[in-house]
Amino acid sequence: MMPASGRPWVVCKFGGTSVSSRARWDTIVEVVRTHRAEGRAPFLVCSALQGISDQLEALCAQLASAEPGAPESTLNTIRERHRALGQDLGVEAEAVLSGEFARLERWVDEIQATDGPSPRQRAAVLATGELLSTRLGAAYLSAQGLPAEWLDAREFLRATDDPHLPPRRQYLAANCTSHADPGLQARLADAPETVYLTQGFIASNALDETVLLGRGGSDTSAAHFAAKLEAERTEVWTDVPGLFTANPGEVPSGRLLRRLDYDEAQELATMGARVLHPRCLDPARRHQIPLHVRSTEAPSLDGTIVSGEGPDVGPQVKAISAKTDITAVSMDTLGMWQEVGFLADVFQVFKHHGLSVDLMATSESNVTVTLDPVANALDPDILDRLLHDLNRYCDAELIDPCAIVSLVGRHIRSLLSELGPAFEVFDEQKVHLVTQAASDLNMSFVVDEDQASRLVRELHAQFFGHRAPDAVFGPRWQELVEDGTPEETPDVWWRERREALLRLADDESPRYVYDPEVVTARSDEVQGLGPIDQSFYAVKANPHPEVLRLLERRGLGFECVSPGELDRVFEACPGLDPARVLFQPNFAAPAEYADAFERGVHVTVDNVQPLAEHPDVFAGEELFVRVDPGQGEGHHRKVRTAGAQSKFGVVPDDLGRLRAAVDQAGATVVGLHAHVGSGITDESTWAGLVDLLASLAAEFPAVRALNVGGGLGVPNASGGRPLDLDALDAALGKAAARHPQYDLWMEPGRYLVAEAGVLLARVTQTKTKDAAAYVGLDTGMNSLLRPALYGAHHEIVNLSRLDEPPAMTADVVGPVCETGDVLGHDRRLPPTEPGDTLLVATTGAYGASMSNRYNLREPASEVMLAPEPA
Structure with a gap:
C-alpha cells in the first residue's frame, strides 16, 4: 500500500546504539533523506537510548528492595543521560521531556506506596525509555528541516488477550497480531511530507494499559508496523552491518551472510544471534515483507537481506x-x-x-x-x-x-x-x-x-x-x-615503542618484552582503591624479577603459591618485610607450611586434613583460611576457582571441623580468604565476598582481615565489558562500611601485568593449502600456552609492517608438533614474509610463567624495556 504521495512505505527500526549520539542521529537524518530522494516514505521505529532500559530495570529492582536513596540516584542518572543528548542535539530537553519524566516520577511514587512493582507497574516504568528517546528524536528531525510527527505506538499496537498467561507474560512479554491497517494508512496519508516516528518495544492491552513485547522487542514492533502499512520493506538499523556466520564480537573472522530466507533467519535469531529478535520474523514471513539488516556505523554497506527468495545452494x-x-x-x-x-x-x-x-x-x-x-x-x-x-x-x-x-x-x-x-x-x-x-x-x-x-x-x-x-x-x-568503518588506531604502548621492540627482536627472537610504565599505571590504579588496606600481587601471573622489584617499590605485597615463588620474591627483593608476603598453597606437603612459617610470612590453609594430621606444624601459628563460596566466576572453566568442581577452599559447612582442628593444634585464625576466578568484570563480585566472609568470621573471633582475592578482568579484543574501577571502589566502599572491624585485602595478578607484556616472534615460513593460509613463527604453544589451553584470544599484528593495510587472512601457528599449536585463527595481516616480526599482545600474564620446553624447544626469553627518555 502506498501513501498519498505515491511512495511505498519503508519501516526503519533504529536500535539503542543508533539513537544514543548526535552522530547516529545525523545518520538517521541521512537515511530519511536518502529514502525520500529514492521515492520511498520512511516510517521510524526507535528504541531507548543504549543502557537506559537497564537503568530502568535497576530502578524497578531498587523500588522492590526499598534501598534508601537508590531510586532517586538512578532517576537522576536517567535524566542526565537525556539532558546531555538533548544538549548535543541542540534540543530543549527539559521542555520536550518534562511530561514523560513527570509520568515516570508518578509511577515511582505509586510503586513506593504499594508492595510493587507489579508486572503492570514494571511495564509502565520500562516503557519510559522509548517514550523519552522518540520525543528527543522527533524534535531533532524537525530542527533539521524534516517535519516530524511523534506517534504513540500504544495507540496502534494491541496485545492479544490471553487470560491463561501469568501476569508477567501478559505485561512484559506480550504478543500482537499483524495485519494491514487501512485506518492507520489513511491517517498517515493526510500529511505526505511528514516523517512519522514512534516507539519500539511497547504496546497496549484491551484496558489501554502499557505492555511490553519483551526485551529486544523493537524489531517486532517494526515488523508489525510494516504489516500495518503494507510496506515495501523493513530495515533494522543496528551497530553491525548484518547477520554473520558467528558473532563478530567473539569471532572477528565471521563472514557476512548476504541473503537468508525467513526460516534460516528465524533459526539464527532463536539460537542466539542477537541482531534480530526472533518474534520479528513471523510478521515479515506472513506478509512477505523483505527485511534488511543495516548498520548506522557503516550506512554504505548493504548488510543482510532476509526474504522469501534466496540462492539455492543445497545442504549447507x-x-x-x-x-x-x-x-x-x-x-x-x-x-x-x-x-x-x-x-x-x-x-x-x-x-x-x-x-x-x-x-x-x-x-x-x-x-x-x-x-x-x-x-x-x-x-x-x-x-x-x-x-x-x-x-x-x-x-x-x-x-x-x-x-x-x-x-x-x-x-x-x-x-x-x-x-x-x-x-x-x-x-x-x-x-x-x-x-x-x-x-x-x-x-x-x-x-x-x-x-x-x-x-x-x-x-x-x-x-x-x-x-x-x-x-x-x-x-x-x-x-x-x-x-567500511575504519576504527581509530588503538592507544597501546607498543605502537609508540615499535622501533625499540623491533631492535630487541633483531637481537633475539622469540622474546617477551615488558613495559614498566604500564605495570606502574595498573599498580597505581589498584593501590588507589580506597577500601583496600593491602594489595598483594599474585606472583604466578608473572614472576620476572624486574616486575617484582617494580611492584615492591609501588607498595604492593606478594601472594605466592609455592616455595619456588617464595624464593623468587625474597631473591628479587632482599630485605622485604615478610608481613608483605602471603603463602597460599593448595594440597601442599607439611614441609612447605613449616618452611613458610619459618620465613615469617602469612600462611593460608584450605583443607582440614593438614591441621588434623600435622598439628605440630601449625602449633602457635596465625592462619588464614581459604573459603569456597560455592560458585566460581571468570572467563573460562579452567580459571574458576570455587564450586564443587574446583579443588580449592573449605566449604562453609566444614568450618566447624576446621575450627576444632585449629583449636586442637593451638593455632589462631586471623583472616579469611576467598578467590573465585579470573577475568571477572562484575564489580559487585568482591563486595559480595566481603559480606560472605564477614558472615563466616563469627566462627573465628580473632579474625582481623578479609582477603577477597583477585581476578580483576583485563580488557580484551572481543568487545567485552571492561571492569569499571570506580564502580568497584564504590561497591567495596559500601561493603567496608558494613564491616568496619575488618581490614580488606586483595590479590590482583593478571590485571597488573597482562597489558604490559608482548611476545615478539619471527616469521619462519608461510604456506597456502587451497584456500587456507598459514604464517609460521619461531615459537608457539611452548612460549604461549593460553590459546591452546583456554582458546584465549590475543591480538596479533605484523610489527614490521604495522602501518600497511591488511591484505591476507591466515592462521598464525608455531613449530610445535601438535595440531593445536595455533596462536590465532583467521588473523588479518598485511602481506607477510619470512623474516617479519609479529607481535602477540596482552601476554604479560600467564605467558612466560606458563611456558614450557615441549618438543625440547626453548621458550621465549624475557626482557624489561628501559623507560622512555624524559
Whole structure:
C-alpha cells in the first residue's frame, strides 16, 4: 500500500546504539533523506537510548528492595543521560521531556506506596525509555528541516488477550497480531511530507494499559508496523552491518551472510544471534515483507537481506551460534518407560509455573529440557517450586549455567557424514543434550556455559575459516571494519615503542618484552582503591624479577603459591618485610607450611586434613583460611576457582571441623580468604565476598582481615565489558562500611601485568593449502600456552609492517608438533614474509610463567624495556 504521495512505505527500526549520539542521529537524518530522494516514505521505529532500559530495570529492582536513596540516584542518572543528548542535539530537553519524566516520577511514587512493582507497574516504568528517546528524536528531525510527527505506538499496537498467561507474560512479554491497517494508512496519508516516528518495544492491552513485547522487542514492533502499512520493506538499523556466520564480537573472522530466507533467519535469531529478535520474523514471513539488516556505523554497506527468495545452494551450514545463561532441567525415572501420559504430566508442571521449554531430548528413562531466560522468569523461587512439583513424577535436577551451541543452516541431516571431524571439538567436554531440529535447520549441543566461546571459535574455524566469498557468504567482519568503518588506531604502548621492540627482536627472537610504565599505571590504579588496606600481587601471573622489584617499590605485597615463588620474591627483593608476603598453597606437603612459617610470612590453609594430621606444624601459628563460596566466576572453566568442581577452599559447612582442628593444634585464625576466578568484570563480585566472609568470621573471633582475592578482568579484543574501577571502589566502599572491624585485602595478578607484556616472534615460513593460509613463527604453544589451553584470544599484528593495510587472512601457528599449536585463527595481516616480526599482545600474564620446553624447544626469553627518555 502506498501513501498519498505515491511512495511505498519503508519501516526503519533504529536500535539503542543508533539513537544514543548526535552522530547516529545525523545518520538517521541521512537515511530519511536518502529514502525520500529514492521515492520511498520512511516510517521510524526507535528504541531507548543504549543502557537506559537497564537503568530502568535497576530502578524497578531498587523500588522492590526499598534501598534508601537508590531510586532517586538512578532517576537522576536517567535524566542526565537525556539532558546531555538533548544538549548535543541542540534540543530543549527539559521542555520536550518534562511530561514523560513527570509520568515516570508518578509511577515511582505509586510503586513506593504499594508492595510493587507489579508486572503492570514494571511495564509502565520500562516503557519510559522509548517514550523519552522518540520525543528527543522527533524534535531533532524537525530542527533539521524534516517535519516530524511523534506517534504513540500504544495507540496502534494491541496485545492479544490471553487470560491463561501469568501476569508477567501478559505485561512484559506480550504478543500482537499483524495485519494491514487501512485506518492507520489513511491517517498517515493526510500529511505526505511528514516523517512519522514512534516507539519500539511497547504496546497496549484491551484496558489501554502499557505492555511490553519483551526485551529486544523493537524489531517486532517494526515488523508489525510494516504489516500495518503494507510496506515495501523493513530495515533494522543496528551497530553491525548484518547477520554473520558467528558473532563478530567473539569471532572477528565471521563472514557476512548476504541473503537468508525467513526460516534460516528465524533459526539464527532463536539460537542466539542477537541482531534480530526472533518474534520479528513471523510478521515479515506472513506478509512477505523483505527485511534488511543495516548498520548506522557503516550506512554504505548493504548488510543482510532476509526474504522469501534466496540462492539455492543445497545442504549447507551457514552459521555457528551460541545462546548463554541457559538452565537445563534433567528428569530421570524408569517409570516413564512405556508409560502413557508421562510427558503430558511433566509438561503440565512447566505450564503451571509459566515456563516455556526450548529444547528437549528424551530416552527411555530421561527427559532433559532447556529453559531460556529471554522467554522465562528463572527466579530461584520459581525453579525451586518447579523442582518440587516435578519430583512427584521423577528425580529432577537443574544443570546451570549452560549454553546452547548450534550449527544453523539448511538440510543439516544431509551433511552428517561431513560433520564428523567438526564434532571432535567436543572431545572431553560434557555435552548435556543434543538435538537435531525437525525442520532440519539446526543441530544444537547443550554444554557448560564457560565452554561456549571456545567451541564457537573452533567450529567456525572448521566450517568457515577458509571459505571464499560467494552469493551467500560475504566479506569477513575484519574486512568490513577495514574497508567500511575504519576504527581509530588503538592507544597501546607498543605502537609508540615499535622501533625499540623491533631492535630487541633483531637481537633475539622469540622474546617477551615488558613495559614498566604500564605495570606502574595498573599498580597505581589498584593501590588507589580506597577500601583496600593491602594489595598483594599474585606472583604466578608473572614472576620476572624486574616486575617484582617494580611492584615492591609501588607498595604492593606478594601472594605466592609455592616455595619456588617464595624464593623468587625474597631473591628479587632482599630485605622485604615478610608481613608483605602471603603463602597460599593448595594440597601442599607439611614441609612447605613449616618452611613458610619459618620465613615469617602469612600462611593460608584450605583443607582440614593438614591441621588434623600435622598439628605440630601449625602449633602457635596465625592462619588464614581459604573459603569456597560455592560458585566460581571468570572467563573460562579452567580459571574458576570455587564450586564443587574446583579443588580449592573449605566449604562453609566444614568450618566447624576446621575450627576444632585449629583449636586442637593451638593455632589462631586471623583472616579469611576467598578467590573465585579470573577475568571477572562484575564489580559487585568482591563486595559480595566481603559480606560472605564477614558472615563466616563469627566462627573465628580473632579474625582481623578479609582477603577477597583477585581476578580483576583485563580488557580484551572481543568487545567485552571492561571492569569499571570506580564502580568497584564504590561497591567495596559500601561493603567496608558494613564491616568496619575488618581490614580488606586483595590479590590482583593478571590485571597488573597482562597489558604490559608482548611476545615478539619471527616469521619462519608461510604456506597456502587451497584456500587456507598459514604464517609460521619461531615459537608457539611452548612460549604461549593460553590459546591452546583456554582458546584465549590475543591480538596479533605484523610489527614490521604495522602501518600497511591488511591484505591476507591466515592462521598464525608455531613449530610445535601438535595440531593445536595455533596462536590465532583467521588473523588479518598485511602481506607477510619470512623474516617479519609479529607481535602477540596482552601476554604479560600467564605467558612466560606458563611456558614450557615441549618438543625440547626453548621458550621465549624475557626482557624489561628501559623507560622512555624524559
